Amino acid sequence: MAAGGVDVSRSSLSVEKDFYRNNGDGERRLQSNRPNDQDLKRNRSRLASEKGDKEEKERPAEKRRKFSPILWDVDDKVAKASSKENKRSNFASLMTTNVDVTLTRKTSLKEQVDVVMSPEAQGPKVDVTLTRKTCLKEEVDVVVMSVESGDELEEGQLEEEEQISPVKKSLRWETGLVSHKEELPSYGEDVVPKTSRWNRNSLSPECGELVVSEERECNSSGSGSGHRSVEQQRSAHEYSDHEYSSSGNDELEDEEPASPAQGAMNMLLGSRSVNGFQKLNKINEGTYGIVYRARDEKTKEIVALKKIKMKEDRYEEEYGFPLTSLREINILLSCNHPSIVNVKEVVVGGKNDSDVYMVMEHLEHDLKGLMERKKQPFSTSEVKCLMLQLLEGVHYLHTNWIIHRDLKPSNLLMNNSGELKICDFGMARQYGSPIKPYTQMVITQWYRPPELLLGAKQYSTAVDMWSIGCIMAELLSQKPLFPGKTELDQLQKIFAVLGTPNESIWPGFSSLPNAKAKFPTQSYNLLRKKFPAISFVGGQILSERGFDLLNGLLALDPEKRLTVEEALNHSWFHEVPLPKSQDFMPTFPPRR
Numbered sequence: 001m002a003a004g005g006v007d008v009s010r011s012s013l014s015v016e017k018d019f020y021r022n023n024g025d026g027e028r029r030l031q032s033n034r035p036n037d038q039d040l041k042r043n044r045s046r047l048a049s050e051k052g053d054k055e056e057k058e059r060p061a062e063k064r065r066k067f068s069p070i071l072w073d074v075d076d077k078v079a080k081a082s083s084k085e086n087k088r089s090n091f092a093s094l095m096t097t098n099v100d101v102t103l104t105r106k107t108s109l110k111e112q113v114d115v116v117m118s119p120e121a122q123g124p125k126v127d128v129t130l131t132r133k134t135c136l137k138e139e140v141d142v143v144v145m146s147v148e149s150g151d152e153l154e155e156g157q158l159e160e161e162e163q164i165s166p167v168k169k170s171l172r173w174e175t176g177l178v179s180h181k182e183e184l185p186s187y188g189e190d191v192v193p194k195t196s197r198w199n200r201n202s203l204s205p206e207c208g209e210l211v212v213s214e215e216r217e218c219n220s221s222g223s224g225s226g227h228r229s230v231e232q233q234r235s236a237h238e239y240s241d242h243e244y245s246s247s248g249n250d251e252l253e254d255e256e257p258a259s260p261a262q263g264a265m266n267m268l269l270g271s272r273s274v275n276g277f278q279k280l281n282k283i284n285e286g287t288y289g290i291v292y293r294a295r296d297e298k299t300k301e302i303v304a305l306k307k308i309k310m311k312e313d314r315y316e317e318e319y320g321f322p323l324t325s326l327r328e329i330n331i332l333l334s335c336n337h338p339s340i341v342n343v344k345e346v347v348v349g350g351k352n353d354s355d356v357y358m359v360m361e362h363l364e365h366d367l368k369g370l371m372e373r374k375k376q377p378f379s380t381s382e383v384k385c386l387m388l389q390l391l392e393g394v395h396y397l398h399t400n401w402i403i404h405r406d407l408k409p410s411n412l413l414m415n416n417s418g419e420l421k422i423c424d425f426g427m428a429r430q431y432g433s434p435i436k437p438y439t440q441m442v443i444t445q446w447y448r449p450p451e452l453l454l455g456a457k458q459y460s461t462a463v464d465m466w467s468i469g470c471i472m473a474e475l476l477s478q479k480p481l482f483p484g485k486t487e488l489d490q491l492q493k494i495f496a497v498l499g500t501p502n503e504s505i506w507p508g509f510s511s512l513p514n515a516k517a518k519f520p521t522q523s524y525n526l527l528r529k530k531f532p533a534i535s536f537v538g539g540q541i542l543s544e545r546g547f548d549l550l551n552g553l554l555a556l557d558p559e560k561r562l563t564v565e566e567a568l569n570h571s572w573f574h575e576v577p578l579p580k581s582q583d584f585m586p587t588f589p590p591r592r
């Protein structure tokens with residue numbers, strides 16, 4: 001029991017009907033009653049239902065998804081015709097079962113983004129073609145990534161290849177709520193993994209066409225490669241220890257389907273022009289986009305417009321429309337949860353009529369900016385309120401087989417209604433079963449888990465849970481927990497606090513690619529020193545239960561790390577101080 005903490009057993013509670021609501025009585029809102037499970041659930045479903053329609057409200061939040069931007073069973077002629085007619089900008093999700101998708105970006109005097117949807121109903125493959133044509137003089141560049149089915153996986157190809165699940169992917173959507181742990185069979189001897197190959201020989205700077213083909217039953221979508229945050233790129237270069245190889249690799253990641261087929265929607269067909277929005281000010285600029293605050297001239301609503309940055313360097317692999325942005329748009333359009341930023345639509349326009357913008361709900365702040373400006377850390381009850389919302393959002397993602405892979409305070413938006421929403425899904429991806437080798441170059445370094453830093457090629461939702469642990473620590477102390485300068489320094493900082501792992505603490509640790517580096521031996525977990533139960537100088541304290549949650553999120557061994565469900569159900573949220581109601585979360589002046 002934490003110092004000052006009051007343990008109230010679940011069963012002995014008398015709970016107000018809706019403890020999170022502002023009941024207008026300042027005395028009563030002092031969290032005199034703690035929630036039981038039903039109340040927490042009620043609060044969660046209230047969060048979920050505030051935005052949903054009536055029918056949606058009746059379904060559990062974790063099952064609800066919006067329509068994915070999928071062109072589904074499109075008539076061949078219609079699709080081809082529409083692509084011709086929509087020279088302006090017309091692309092669609094790469095998620096289909098038996099259609100061929102061609103995504104073309106043409107650059108002439110007039111830059112154009114085209115997508116040709118060409119269904120091949122009987123064909124055995126799904127072909128995704130991304131073409132960039134530079135047409136000052138009909139110069140056509142082609143980069144080909146070909147994914148051939150049925151190839152044997154040769155030794156040493158892991159860096160460039162990954163296995164495609166032999167399991168029919170759509171099954172996982174049909175099965176509903178199955179946790180990733182339950183549904184991750186390992187390859188049996190009777191299962192011959194299909195291999196996807198990035199044909200590097202055909203990757204040439206003279207080329208601009210990207211072709212990804214897969215067997216239809218994989219129900220796969222587009223692909224991405226080599227996407228790194230600026231920080232990640234920097235860290236890879238900074239690294240010098242010869243015993244430790246940077247986890248950077250540019251292997252092709254194969255896409256999983258974004259969502260079950262629920263309908264057909266070509267997200268840019270008939271899309272509005274960005275001219276329908278008045279840009280008010282630039283909010284921020286990230287690696288993949290420039291975010292503006294804008295007013296929708298039609299509805300007068302304030303929105304956030306994220307302009308997708310096209311890759312201008314034609315010698316770059318991801319020249320043209322970034323696949324990370326395609327992923328982000330596709331995933332965000334299909335997500336529907338109060339803790340996930342809502343993308344309302346995609347609009348086009350700009351100088352050359354070919355810029356693509358995501359129109360999102362606008363939130364006044366992000367947690368990084370807020371923590372930089374706040375004089376005091378968030379109180380424990382405020383941290384609980386934020387953590388619950390974050391965990392709810394991540395629970396929704398993991399339940400829908402999505403790993404965010406870049407959770408950090410700057411990707412957590414907050415508004416003056418106390419709502420927290422996860423944004424920036426550029427690194428997010430759907431995962432299937434069994435887990436495939438993915439790139440380690442995900443998650444901004446400070447929030448990246450040890451298994452990725454050590455070069456693990458197979459990972460899953462536990463990577464997000466580590467990031468959540470780092471975020472919880474930062475919310476409590478208002479400073480980053482592990483601000484490593486390089487990847488090695490990052491690992492050293494982690495081990496200095498949590499102890500240097502060994503085979504008994506983390507079975508399998510020593511066989512990770514970068515585990516051979518000589519790390520200073522630190523035998524103890526010193527996390528508690530950073531987050532004490534008692535403070536004589538009036539600093540932030542953390543109860544036993546709070547520490548148990550934090551320590552569980554920061555388990556070095558991903559197998560031992562708390563799952564999102566375990567974290568959501570943690571008893572810390574049930575002890576006083578209770579999670580603050582969103583209605584009573586502090587408000588902050590708008591950022592400049």
Ligand SMILES: Nc1ncnc2c1ncn2[C@@H]1O[C@H](COP(=O)(O)OP(=O)(O)OP(=O)(O)O)[C@@H](O)[C@H]1O
Nearest residue numbers: 284286287288289291304360361362363366410424
């Ligand atoms: N819907 C929104 N409302 C208000 N601000 C937003 C919104 N979406 C993003 N922002 C702001 O813009 C910043 C950058 O957005 P985002 O992370 O989506 O871009 P990015 O290019 O993918 O960034 P990164 O370099 O981290 O990958 C965020 O940190 C946040 O401050």
